[in-house]
Amino acid sequence: MKKKFQIVIIGAGNAGISVAVQLLRKNSGLDIALVDPSEYHYYQPAYTLVAAGVFDINKTKKFQKDYIPQNTTWIKDSVTEFKHDTNSIVCGSGNEISYDIMIVAPGIQLDWSKIKGSKEAIFNNPKVTSNYLFELPTKTWQMIQDFKGGVAVFTNPNTPIKCGGAPHKIMYLAVDYWRKKGILDKCQVHYISGAGVLFGIKEYLGALEQTVAEGNIHTHFGSNVVEINSSNNTVVYETKANKEVLENEVKQFGGACYGITEQADEQLKKVEIAFDFCHVVPPQSAPDFVKNSPLADPNNPHGYVEVDMYTLQHSRFKNVFSLGDVINAPCSKTGAAIRKQAPVVVDNILSYLKNEAIVAKYSGYSACPIPTKYGRLLLAEFDYTNKPAMSFPINQTKPWWVMWILKLKILPWLYWNKILKGTA
Ligand SMILES: Cc1cc2nc3c(=O)[nH]c(=O)nc-3n(C[C@H](O)[C@H](O)[C@H](O)COP(=O)(O)OP(=O)(O)OC[C@H]3O[C@@H](n4cnc5c(N)ncnc54)[C@H](O)[C@@H]3O)c2cc1C
Structure with missing residues (x-):
């Protein structure tokens, strides 16, 4: 097998394939390898729709081989180590591959171990689910339909995550479903974030x-979930909220709020809530092989790749570029962001190859499509300025039916047929 390529791309997900096809459209002579062990390619943005019963899970998973661009080499292996001094990577099989330019796009890691009991619960506890794994959105939909009232808990961790809207999108749809079913007055819904x-x-x-x-959703902000206890179906979170505020909550929620335990750190309290339904979102960070490598930003607690937030070139290794969920840029981690990052990486790599200045800049654009109920969706678009960056000639601060159709019908089609082909 060939051991040296002009460009090696780590990860053939949304970011890796997007950048590969766009590079080839601009220069079909490039010698590109994609390294990714996965047999399948997943369209994760539709997981929430599957969990709401309006999208077929089988349409979110396709064979990777059908999307790896022609005229590239697919190395079906996982990268375990970066050797920047020799411009090479080491794979799980032991193979070492070298490059002139590397693009790092292996996505994000789900850190289930940071919530004690969560990994066991999502697979074994019929009352606990998570839309963050392909296997589970169908379980979420079954649980939403089966729910007869009681305490429903939706969690959001205290780390950056892919699609920051996903923890609450599913909550709004579940609530709307229970409203339509006529049981919302029997539901006590908590958002623990x-x-x-x-x-x-x-x-x-x-x-x-x-x-x-x-x-009538009860929000608990600054509240970090640390445990899911399946023996008594409780979720435990840590908070610095005032003790009186918490005691009032216990009174307000009757039997739902179980107890408050003070920790060694006097400010920190543990609160335990019993649930009948729980959707959990795990803390997330860069994959370990990135986090433990010289590519990681030493000042980023989650180990993301250190890039210039505008050019997406590595801050220290100039022949390394990175995009997608794995970068340390202060943007939202979404496919929508990748759509704007990929052309920047492509232009800058082509300039780099010609020894020209790196000038293309990413604005920090991202979009978060948030359904507020069935048939209504708020398309939040924004950039590094944290101001709206709206693309449509309507007031996007309100939910619209047309945006629901965009999310349900148009974006999935666009992803498989245009984005992964480099034409959108
Ligand atoms: C529930 C949910 C809802 C979402 N909703 C939206 C939405 O509405 N809109 C939106 O824009 N985005 C949404 N997203 C986010 C979007 O899916 C991600 O931002 C996007 O997939 C990130 O692309 P990526 O290429 O960085 O990572 P991925 O698409 O995850 O791809 C990473 C690839 O790297 C490979 N890889 C991993 N480790 C290695 C290794 N060691 N060696 C080689 N290859 C490796 C993997 O096999 C994978 O193929 C959602 C995500 C989830 C989970």
């Missing part, structure tokens, strides 16, 4: 807060 707010861009917040109010 490690973040400080529901959504970081204030212009989009109003519509979401209204959805929370209409669903």
Whole structure:
């Protein structure tokens, strides 16, 4: 097998394939290898739709071989080590492959171990699920349909995650389903979030807060879930909230809030809530082989690849570029962001190959499509300025039916037929 390539791309997911096809469209003579062990390619943005019963899970998974671009080499192996001093990578099989330019795009790691009991619970506890794994959105949909009322808990960790909207999107749809079924008044819904707010861009917040109010959803911010206990179906979170506030919550929620335990750190309390339904989102970080490598940003607690946030070139290794969920740039981790990052990486690599200045810049653009109910969706678009960067000639601070259709019908088609072919 060939051991040296002009360009080696680590990861053939949304980012890796997008950048490979776009490079080849601009220069079909490039010698590119993609390294990825996965037999399948997944369209993760539709997992929420599957969990809401409006999308077929089988349409989210396709054979990787059908999307790896022709005239590239697919190395079906996983990278275990970067050897930047020799411009090479080591794979699980022991193979060492070298490159002139490397593009790092292996996505993000789900850190289930940071929530004690969560991995066992999602697979073995019929009351616990997560839309973050391909195997589970269908379980979520079954649980939503089977729910007869009681305490429903939706969690969001205190780390950056892929699609920051996913932890609450499914909550709004579940609440709307229970409303339509006529059981919402028997449901006590809690959103336990490690973040400080529901959504970081204030212009989009109003519509979401209204959805929370209409669903009578109880929000707990600055609350980091640390355990799912399947023996008594409780979720445990840590918070610095004032003790009186917590005691009032215990009174307000009757039997739902179980107890408050003070920790050695006096400010930190543990709260335990018993649930009948739980959707859990794990903390996330760079894959370990990235985190433990010289490519990682030493100042980033999650070990993401250190890039210039505009050019997406590595800050220290100039023949390394990176994009997608794995980068340390302060943008949202979404496929929508990748759509704007890929052309920047492509232009900058072509300039690099010609010894020209690297000038293409990524604006930090990302989009988060948030369904607020069945048939209504808020398309939040924004960039590094944390201001709305709307693309459509309608007021996007409100949910629209047309945006629901965009998410349900148009974006999945666009992904498989245009984005992965380099034409959108
Ligand atoms: C529930 C959910 C809802 C979402 N909703 C949306 C949405 O509405 N809109 C949106 O834009 N985005 C959404 N996203 C986010 C979107 O799916 C990701 O941002 C996007 O897939 C990231 O692309 P990526 O290429 O960086 O990583 P991925 O697409 O995850 O691909 C990473 C690839 O790297 C490979 N890999 C991993 N480790 C190695 C290794 N050691 N060696 C070689 N290859 C490796 C993997 O096999 C995989 O093929 C959602 C995600 C989830 C989970």
